[in-house]
Amino acid sequence: MTSSLLINVKGIVQGVGFRPFVYRLAIHYGLNGWVLNSSKGVEIEIQGKREQIDAFLHELKHHPPPLAVIDTVEIREFQSPAHYDSFSILESRSDANEFIPISADISICDDCLTEMQNPADRRFRYPFINCTNCGPRFSIIKEIPYDRPKTTMADFQLCEDCLAEYSNPGDRRFHAQPVACPQCGPHVYLQKNGTTIAEKEDAIQLARAAIMEGQIIAIKGLGGYHIACDAKNTLALTKLRERKKRSDKPFALMAASIAVIKRYCHVSKTEEELLKSPQHPIVLLDRLPQNSLPKEIAPGQSTLGFMLPYTPLHVLLLDSSSDFTDLLIMTSGNLSEEPIAYSDDDALVRLSPMADLFLMHNRPIFMRVDDSVSREINGFESVLRRARGYAPAFLHFPFKSAPILAVGAGLKNTFCLTRDHQAFLSHHIGDLENYETLQSFEEGILHYEKLFRTSPKRIACDLHPDYLSTRYAVNRAENEQKPLLFVQHHHAHLAACLAENGWNDNRPVIGLLYDGTGMGSDGAIWGGEVFVGGFADFQRHYHLKYVPLVGGDLAVRKPARMALAYLWTNGYEWDSSFPCAQSLCMEDRTVIRSQLEKEINSPPTSSMGRLFDAVSAFLGVRQEVNYEGQAAIELENIVDHSERGCYPIEINVNEMDTKPLWGELIHDMQSGTALSIMAARFHNSIVQLSLSVSVNLRNLHGINTVALSGGVWQNKVLLTRTISLLQNNNFDVLWHKNIPANDGGVAYGQACIAAHSI
Ligand code: ZN
Ligand code: ZN
Ligand code: FE
Numbered sequence: 001m002t003s004s005l006l007i008n009v010k011g012i013v014q015g016v017g018f019r020p021f022v023y024r025l026a027i028h029y030g031l032n033g034w035v036l037n038s039s040k041g042v043e044i045e046i047q048g049k050r051e052q053i054d055a056f057l058h059e060l061k062h063h064p065p066p067l068a069v070i071d072t073v074e075i076r077e078f079q080s081p082a083h084y085d086s087f088s089i090l091e092s093r094s095d096a097n098e099f100i101p102i103s104a105d106i107s108i109c110d111d112c113l114t115e116m117q118n119p120a121d122r123r124f125r126y127p128f129i130n131c132t133n134c135g136p137r138f139s140i141i142k143e144i145p146y147d148r149p150k151t152t153m154a155d156f157q158l159c160e161d162c163l164a165e166y167s168n169p170g171d172r173r174f175h176a177q178p179v180a181c182p183q184c185g186p187h188v189y190l191q192k193n194g195t196t197i198a199e200k201e202d203a204i205q206l207a208r209a210a211i212m213e214g215q216i217i218a219i220k221g222l223g224g225y226h227i228a229c230d231a232k233n234t235l236a237l238t239k240l241r242e243r244k245k246r247s248d249k250p251f252a253l254m255a256a257s258i259a260v261i262k263r264y265c266h267v268s269k270t271e272e273e274l275l276k277s278p279q280h281p282i283v284l285l286d287r288l289p290q291n292s293l294p295k296e297i298a299p300g301q302s303t304l305g306f307m308l309p310y311t312p313l314h315v316l317l318l319d320s321s322s323d324f325t326d327l328l329i330m331t332s333g334n335l336s337e338e339p340i341a342y343s344d345d346d347a348l349v350r351l352s353p354m355a356d357l358f359l360m361h362n363r364p365i366f367m368r369v370d371d372s373v374s375r376e377i378n379g380f381e382s383v384l385r386r387a388r389g390y391a392p393a394f395l396h397f398p399f400k401s402a403p404i405l406a407v408g409a410g411l412k413n414t415f416c417l418t419r420d421h422q423a424f425l426s427h428h429i430g431d432l433e434n435y436e437t438l439q440s441f442e443e444g445i446l447h448y449e450k451l452f453r454t455s456p457k458r459i460a461c462d463l464h465p466d467y468l469s470t471r472y473a474v475n476r477a478e479n480e481q482k483p484l485l486f487v488q489h490h491h492a493h494l495a496a497c498l499a500e501n502g503w504n505d506n507r508p509v510i511g512l513l514y515d516g517t518g519m520g521s522d523g524a525i526w527g528g529e530v531f532v533g534g535f536a537d538f539q540r541h542y543h544l545k546y547v548p549l550v551g552g553d554l555a556v557r558k559p560a561r562m563a564l565a566y567l568w569t570n571g572y573e574w575d576s577s578f579p580c581a582q583s584l585c586m587e588d589r590t591v592i593r594s595q596l597e598k599e600i601n602s603p604p605t606s607s608m609g610r611l612f613d614a615v616s617a618f619l620g621v622r623q624e625v626n627y628e629g630q631a632a633i634e635l636e637n638i639v640d641h642s643e644r645g646c647y648p649i650e651i652n653v654n655e656m657d658t659k660p661l662w663g664e665l666i667h668d669m670q671s672g673t674a675l676s677i678m679a680a681r682f683h684n685s686i687v688q689l690s691l692s693v694s695v696n697l698r699n700l701h702g703i704n705t706v707a708l709s710g711g712v713w714q715n716k717v718l719l720t721r722t723i724s725l726l727q728n729n730n731f732d733v734l735w736h737k738n739i740p741a742n743d744g745g746v747a748y749g750q751a752c753i754a755a756h757s758i
Contacts (some may be wrong), residue, residue, distance in 0.1 A: 371446025
């Protein structure tokens with residue numbers, strides 16, 4: 001007795017080897033029928049014995065190809081008019097209004113790695129080896145359907161051998177669009193002062209020799225250029241910091257193997273899996289106490305950002321079989337806050353002042369994508385920068401709504417487009433503060449709209465009128481006559497955290513929204529916020545008592561000002577023995593005092609980020625920052641992990657008042673308490689405060705779920721201690737995993753709120 005089934009598989013099932021997988025599976029179980037790609041996903045008709053079909057379905061659902069992400073599998077039994085005596089792969093059917101989600105760029109797979117290292121293989125040491133399980137995707141796709149002519153591989157004609165693999169359903173390279181070999185594919189070359197000085201293997205070897213001599217090399221990667229040098233060469237490191245105009249911000253490292261990383265950092269099982277995952281993100285790892293690496297790599301940090309080689313070219317570069325460093329600095333190819341260079345012309349212009357040599361290749365990058373940054377929190381991944389390897393994979397969007405465009409915030413910008421139950425949260429765009437970044441933001445939105453065949457009917461943006469993203473949204477809504485929704489920044493953070501944790505209805509939760517900056521509904525700068533709310537609305541129950549942000553942006557760059565503002569607000573003297581007072585000259589202090597007294601350029605803020613800054617400055621850890629979050633990060637890094645004490649914070653009606661905390665900090669400071677103890681007590685105070693307000697709200701509203709969102713939660717000490725204290729008190733705690741707690745997640749939250757505001 002034979003049965004016939006029609007199967008429709010949806011999700012990321014195109015360009016990931018799904019059809020050959022189905023083909024091999026069908027052959028294995030002796031089943032007949034066909035498989036094809038259509039606008040609905042992958043469609044299959046299968047005929048054969050019921051038992052075999054069941055086994056086939058089980059394999060299909062549970063062991064799909066590594067890059068496939070199955071969303072749904074619909075199965076329909078039917079009386080097939082046809083009878084098949086074989087299984088075949090049929091021509092794709094496409095529909096101009098439909099789309100198939102496309103895969104992110106994926107690091108080299110084990111099969112390709114083995115081939116590349118086999119002298120008998122025709123792709124031996126070929127830096128562009130790839131297959132349906134690995135290689136470039138999103139960064140080379142110009143248009144869909146995903147076919148070679150619509151990628152930056154269009155100009156490379158497949159040779160006979162490659163074509164044979166490409167056309168053979170049994171081959172790992174069946175319909176692998178970027179397939180290439182030394183005969184027909186791209187190649188690498190090394191340039192100095194605009195002239196090519198070596199090609200192919202010679203280029204790689206010359207680049208390696210230069211690195212060992214302490215030179216700085218620009219290297220073209222998957223989504224953009226890196227600037228690389230030997231991480232163990234202090235002179236090269238110092239030179240790089242000078243040239244890149246980056247004084248303290250940590251550099252990312254690329255290590256030849258896990259074993260190398262373990263020499264310098266503690267690596268848990270989850271962290272090892274993350275490092276080796278198909279995404280190969282930069283993983284933040286705790287530094288081992290006795291480690292010999294130059295401090296110039298990551299000054300003042302207790303963590304290091306490591307990644308493993310993710311393109312074949314990286315593997316060849318870092319080949320440690322001979323006398324070569326096993327550790328490279330691989331920092332993004334840009335000058336301080338600019339976006340990373342990805343086109344060759346742009347790279348040659350912008351990176352020439354930094355790089356002695358350029359290791360380039362002739363496979364164009366269509367979309368700029370930065371390295372992703374991730375880490376482990378309590379056994380789970382928690383992404384801090386979602387880009388290469390992650391975007392443009394869709395997030396679940398469990399709401400009914402016409403397509404939405406949410407434009408995100410100002411710093412660490414991402415945008416989000418929705419279509420049905422899918423949300424396409426963009427890769428990390430960057431800080432929308434210069435023309436280049438604004439341009440990638442605008443181009444990115446248009447590209448996503450085209451790729452995902454969606455045209456927004458409604459637009460959502462931040463309340464802050466001066467964010468360039470808000471201005472874009474306002475203009476576009478006006479030009480296209482589309483409804484525009486302004487979303488309060490921390491409400492968006494809360495919604496993002498709820499949605500990514502699978503929250504799909506309007507039940508309110510307690511939101512602890514600890515953040516740097518976000519425009520409040522009252523016009524003040526919020527950021528130490530305790531909400532009760534859900535997707536549709538929120539109530540602000542508690543907030544840090546306002547203090548003046550004395551000097552506006554200047555107070556963000558100079559935490560010493562925040563410390564003085566906190567002391568002044570709470571009626572404490574600026575004792576000349578305090579490091580924050582010492583760091584500013586007499587004149588500055590006089591100006592600050594008069595700004596405070598006359599309320600000049602001192603908008604009120606409840607920012608938790610600024611409180612961390614103020615304490616960091618007060619303790620003498622950091623008076624002036626060179627990158628966002630530096631003062632708080634350095635404060636976190638000196639915490640004594642065994643200290644359990646904490647300072648009191650008063651909760652008055654709806655204000656959280658740190659006056660008593662400051663009183664005890666001053667007392668500790670004057671009695672010579674160790675900085676590491678004070679830093680620990682401060683962190684513990686915020687953890688304790690989080691519990692107190694949550695308990696109050698549970699008693700008031702009977703709500704037992706607490707969501708943690710906002711940039712301050714990137715602080716691992718604060719995050720892990722708060723989670724465990726809340727859990728020990730029987731709270732359900734939601735925190736960020738797939739999207740960042742920082743402003744990189746705001747766009748997704750805006751979209752969720754927009755879906756509820758009809
Ligand atoms: Zn592969
Ligand atoms: Zn070829
Ligand atoms: Fe924020």
